[in-house]
Amino acid sequence: MAKFTDYNLRPEIYTALDEIRFTTPTKVQERLIPVVMQGRSVVGQSQTGSGKTHTFLIPIFQKFDPTAQKVQSVITTPSRELAQQIYAAAKQLGTGFPADQQPRIGLYVGGTDKVRQMHQLESTQPQIVIGTPGRIKDLYTAGGLDIHTASALVVDEADMTMDLGFLPEVDAIAGAMPEDLQMLVFSATIPQKLQPFLKKYLTNPVVEEIPTETVIAPTITNLLVGTKGMKKDDLVYELLTMGNPYMALVFTNTKERARELTKSLRNRGLKVAEIHGGIQPRERKRTMQQIQHLDYQYVVATDLAARGIDIPGVSLIINDGIPTELEFFVHRVGRTGRNGMEGTAITIYNPDEEERVQAVENMGVTFEPMTYSHGELKPGYDRRRRKQRSKSTVKLDPTMIGLVKKKKKNVKPGYKRQIKSAIARDAKYKKRVEERQSLRAARKAKKKANDK
Known part of the structure; x- marks a missing residue:
């Protein structure tokens, strides 16, 4: 290799x-x-x-x-x-x-x-x-x-x-x-x-x-869990506390989300280390040392800010959503399951992240679909087994399909209005792209005519 x-x-x-x-x-x-x-x-x-x-x-x-x-x-x-x-x-x-x-x-x-x-x-x-x-x-x-x-x-x-x-x-x-x-x-x-x-x-x-291949160590159990109406903060807390991980790393995509999630977990009584670009260098160095000394069982971090974390025995990785830079997915998951030890990686996704989940799978990553219910993870169904059906003749992007197909019972007031607004924004964006392409084509044709 x-x-x-x-x-x-x-x-x-x-x-x-x-x-x-x-x-x-x-x-x-x-x-x-x-x-x-x-x-x-x-x-x-x-x-x-x-x-x-x-x-x-x-x-x-x-x-x-x-x-x-x-x-x-x-x-x-x-x-x-x-x-x-x-x-x-x-x-x-x-x-x-x-x-x-x-x-x-x-x-x-x-x-x-x-x-x-x-x-x-x-x-x-x-x-x-x-x-x-x-x-x-x-x-x-x-x-x-x-x-x-x-x-x-x-x-x-x-x-x-x-x-x-x-x-x-x-x-x-x-x-x-x-x-x-x-x-x-x-x-x-x-x-x-x-x-x-x-x-x-x-x-x-x-x-x-290049045939896209990524290798996740066989010692890693790679799980995919949908929010299914739960708040992400609640689901992260439940996943962290349903077992007793030796060390758990929770990755977020932004420092703002890292702050928000850390505050939520601390308010629930967990001792959580916070590592991201918004932390002052001196404080960050001290926190890193505490993490290395195993003073923390839970760490919330962004990708680049977590680069100093390399601890033998990390048993649980939680992805608070799909990473913005997809290639970081494998590097995140690879923080566990090292040196022949077993580890678990859990990726949480919202209904509107179907397309990004598919992008990770296109990299060669295989997930085990799971569902969280009553304090435990149970085998879920393959998201791809359902054929996409729609009464409308308008073809929607996968992100729009994810919004429309989310469970419609027990949803918050105004959810249907959010779906309609999202579809309208998507249609408006596509229309602007088409108009821009038409204008460029017209200008190009005019220029050719003038050159003759």
Whole structure:
């Protein structure tokens, strides 16, 4: 089995990877990191959550030159949320570098202050650019962002980029870069309509279709439990106290949720350690030491803030929902079941998280469905066994289906109104996307007509 230590990376990268306990590369990382570090352009087809982010970030940081005060790499992704996730991962990798050599990373997405960004770019250029195609293109064409100096371009989630109509912007960005540009294209699927773009910019790229596989140790019992109308705080408390774990770690996606859940559990009489980015460094260090000394039986933590926790004997992991960065799921679960010891991982999900549960399963993770009832966990049913049926001719997204199919008895007042509002918002969003695509198509047709 490959290790990150096989790649002869710079020490700064190993320092950062050690902090988040990344030691074994995923399949896509194992296959493509050595190729990318050779300077080859690649097309990687792999599911979301398979580890693509670090597949391109690690080589980018490997060839990063702290002395070159210019844009060296550009990463585009079709949504603000994805851009934020990549930005967070990049900032974390940068922590391994000395303070005076850490890369300047610029995050540029729609909905932020463009005028302020232009003003900042007048004095300082970022060395690594991350953002949505529209905003990056706007800043370049306005003369603010010098992407023409970059030697590498990453197009993340290329199929979604095309579906949302952003390919012309990516085309313009790529066209502004050097001819010897190294392009890294990652996508869950490679649709036929994407081929002309790939042929235009990639000459003899390495094309890899990665079957997504993740391995959870056989010593881990991996359970999936739906809230079924229970409040998450209540369910977490019941799961923590139904047995007597040697050490239990509860992972949350945000520091705000970590604070909220910790307060709830403490109010119920549990002695809980709280670890997240909002804790002052001195207090956090002291808490970490107490955890190492087993002064706490229960710990609530966020993913990156929990990087110092590596305690033999952790017997229970609870995921307070699916992690935002899917590849962290395996790292969370892997905190238990170590050294041949048995462990249990329980993932809690709401009805509107069906799509994210499916995304984790697409990574190769297998859950045992369970139901919590009267103080114990009982075998549940496979969520996928029911065929989706609807009287409406309108096709809903999986998130909408999850909302509609939730039990309708014993629900809070106004729940039906929430469903209708959610469906209306979803329809409005789709309509905006369609209108934007139609306008772009019309502008493109007009431009072609004027060029003749």
